[in-house]
Amino acid sequence: MxxxxxxxxxxxxxxxxxxxxxxxxxxxxxxxxxxxxxxxxxxxxxxxxxxxxxxxxxxxxxxxxxxxxxxxxxxxxxxxxxxxxxxxxxxxxxHRFCAACGGDTKIGKGGWQRACTVCGTEHFPRTDPVTIMLVEYDDGSGAKLLLGRGLGWPERAYSALAGFVEPGESIEEAVAREVLEESGIVAKEVHYIASQPWPFPSQLMVGCHAVAENDEITLDTTELADARWFTRAEVTAALNGDENAPMNTPPRQAIASHLLKWWIEKGA
Amino acid sequence: MxxxxxxxxxxxxxxxxxxxxxxxxxxxxxxxxxxxxxxxxxxxxxxxxxxxxxxxxxxxxxxxxxxxxxxxxxxxxxxxxxxxxxxxxxxxxxHRFCAACGGDTKIGKGGWQRACTVCGTEHFPRTDPVTIMLVEYDDGSGAKLLLGRGLGWPERAYSALAGFVEPGESIEEAVAREVLEESGIVAKEVHYIASQPWPFPSQLMVGCHAVAENDEITLDTTELADARWFTRAEVTAALNGDENAPMNTPPRQAIASHLLKWWIEKGA
Structure with missing residues (x-):
């Protein structure tokens, strides 16, 4: 032992x-x-x-x-x-109390579960899948990328749109719904790119790429302060930390930063 | 109106x-x-x-x-x-009670939230990401697929291995961990295939493909009754409902059924 x-x-x-x-x-x-x-x-x-x-x-x-x-x-x-x-x-x-009956819960199974001391219901840690997506549009004049600025974010802070997967949705359906709700853009050809856990509090970030059918943005102002299109040159400048770039990129630990690099590296 | x-x-x-x-x-x-x-x-x-x-x-x-x-x-x-x-x-x-304080909760926001009437904590419906994976091995003599039979399942019922994504894991890490825990097989080159919601109670099934590094199975008997390798011919026979097939396929509504068809259609 x-x-x-x-x-x-x-x-x-x-x-x-x-x-x-x-x-x-x-x-x-x-x-x-x-x-x-x-x-x-x-x-x-x-x-x-x-x-x-x-x-x-x-x-x-x-x-x-x-x-x-x-x-x-x-x-x-x-x-x-x-x-x-x-x-x-x-x-x-x-989660010290039971959502089913309100009773006290106790840690169990090495900490990967809680059980109610009153009704016995077992509760498990949650992991919330969140889609985060690069939506691209190209009418022939060069690709551009849809990024948004959250409510209360600094002026130049833009990142990929994101939203929780709701019960009853696939990853691809969640991407299309979120993009339409937040920006009025119709997203098709949704493809998975990469995933990353995010501990605030316990998201599973699911990074995707999609193609936009239109480029006229209708902003949901209850969700976003702004959303706009960025060219490859603008995203590249931002990733390089260029002071004249029209945006700041997300922190390097965030999957959004990896996704932006992926988009630049994949090319047209 | x-x-x-x-x-x-x-x-x-x-x-x-x-x-x-x-x-x-x-x-x-x-x-x-x-x-x-x-x-x-x-x-x-x-x-x-x-x-x-x-x-x-x-x-x-x-x-x-x-x-x-x-x-x-x-x-x-x-x-x-x-x-x-x-x-x-x-x-x-x-979830009629608050996990934070044990108080009564009330439905809110059109049913997409509950709020505690005592401490005010907001609670949101959960969606639990579950990886489900086709693990393939080929030493040159033809591809074979790792499928398992759950505890209490009927004798010929085999399906793709599956398991919840835990806090702190990516999808790809969850696939490798589950496969290793349940079967002793080392899975690499994990790729996303497709996703599907599953309402018992609220999973997001995330279908993946991976390549096995070894083919000697060490079964976790607390999780599975059996696990074994199936050839393309065996999986094809099962999908065709052949009585002599060594297994029965999962129900057609389940993502496992789509994944098996995907594996046969993709070819070698």
Missing amino acids: NWKARLLKLNGLMPEMDDAGALAWSTLADAAEGAELVFLGLDDGKACFAAVPERGDASPRMANPQLWSLMATLSADDLALYGGARSIVDWHAR | NWKARLLKLNGLMPEMDDAGALAWSTLADAAEGAELVFLGLDDGKACFAAVPERGDASPRMANPQLWSLMATLSADDLALYGGARSIVDWHAR
């Missing part, structure tokens, strides 16, 4: 860092008395755990600038580990 | 049918006093609603043979409409 185990150091939901700029770890002995523990998996022969904090994230869809700049310094492995751990301990902290 | 509206006829969660074998509809006046109503969308200029039943599905992942045979008779449009409506009214019926 191997008793080697380590505990991810978190301050609430924020990661703590060691001197080398990696995620910091302590031992299970450091867990608070009675803390709920989630088993994250084995790493280098050691069982890794994270403790459920007292409170979850009250507004998980809002970016925390301090956390974002910290995440930008993490290695890809640490980023993936932190993201998965954060999603699940945050879910536990926000 | 157009007041035209109709109410999907449900008996609990079961659909009711009209004389033509289509989904049956009544008017909003037929909704029970105080019933919670979900807005399903506009169809032919009429607003469509469904009422939340008293009880949700207690074991949503179990197939109900009566419902399955009924679903096999529905048109594609009716099947999609019923699936989406069922997922969401079932979610409401199983």
Whole structure:
């Protein structure tokens, strides 16, 4: 039997860092008395755990600038580990009661489930699929890409349109519905490109490409501050950090950044 | 103002049918006093609603043979409409309490949200991404496909391996992890094929193809009763309903059936 185990150091939901700029770890002995523990998996022969904090994230869809700049310094492995751990301990902290009967729930199955102590209903962590799409139009004068600026975003911040997949929809149907709702553009030939987990709170971002049938934008002002078309030259300038570019690109950790690079690299 | 509206006829969660074998509809006046109503969308200029039943599905992942045979008779449009409506009214019926504080929740935003009457937390219907994968191996003697038989399934029932995407995973990572856990096979070159919603209770099935690095199966007997390799000839025979085929194919409404056809049609 191997008793080697380590505990991810978190301050609430924020990661703590060691001197080398990696995620910091302590031992299970450091867990608070009675803390709920989630088993994250084995790493280098050691069982890794994270403790459920007292409170979850009250507004998980809002970016925390301090956390974002910290995440930008993490290695890809640490980023993936932190993201998965954060999603699940945050879910536990926000699901201490049973949605079916209102009773107390208790952590189970190594932290990948909660069960109601009253009615026995089992609850599982959620992962919400979100489509995020590059919609392209070309009437022969050169390809252009539809990007939007969310409500409250900085003036030059544009990114790919995105939206949750709703019950009863395929990925392709969700892409077409979201694009039509937000911009009035009819999207066809939807193709999957890549996916990425996103831990605010627990999205599965599903990146797609689609072709627009029209280019006249009808903005849904309850969802977006603006939406417009960008040329390849404009997107390239933005990706290169050119000050004269008409937009700023999304942060490099976000799938939107990978998608924009994919669009430039794929060519016409 | 157009007041035209109709109410999907449900008996609990079961659909009711009209004389033509289509989904049956009544008017909003037929909704029970105080019933919670979900807005399903506009169809032919009429607003469509469904009422939340008293009880949700207690074991949503179990197939109900009566419902399955009924679903096999529905048109594609009716099947999609019923699936989406069922997922969401079932979610409401199983989420009458707040997971954050245990308080009563109330339907809101046309049925696409619940809000806690005590702490105000908003809750949204869930859609759970599930990967389902065709894993192929070819050592030069002809392609073969990895299929599994779930615990409690009939003797000849084999289908594609499948599993929920966990927080912190991409689609491609979830495919590789599930295949390794369930069968000991290392899957690489994971590619997306197609997606489909599945309303028991609200999965988003994400169909993928992958290439196996090895063909020696190590079965996880807590997940599967069996897993084995099938040749193109065997899968073709099964799809053709051949009595001598070594397996039965999944029902035609399931994405697994489409994936098997895709595999035969794509060729080597």
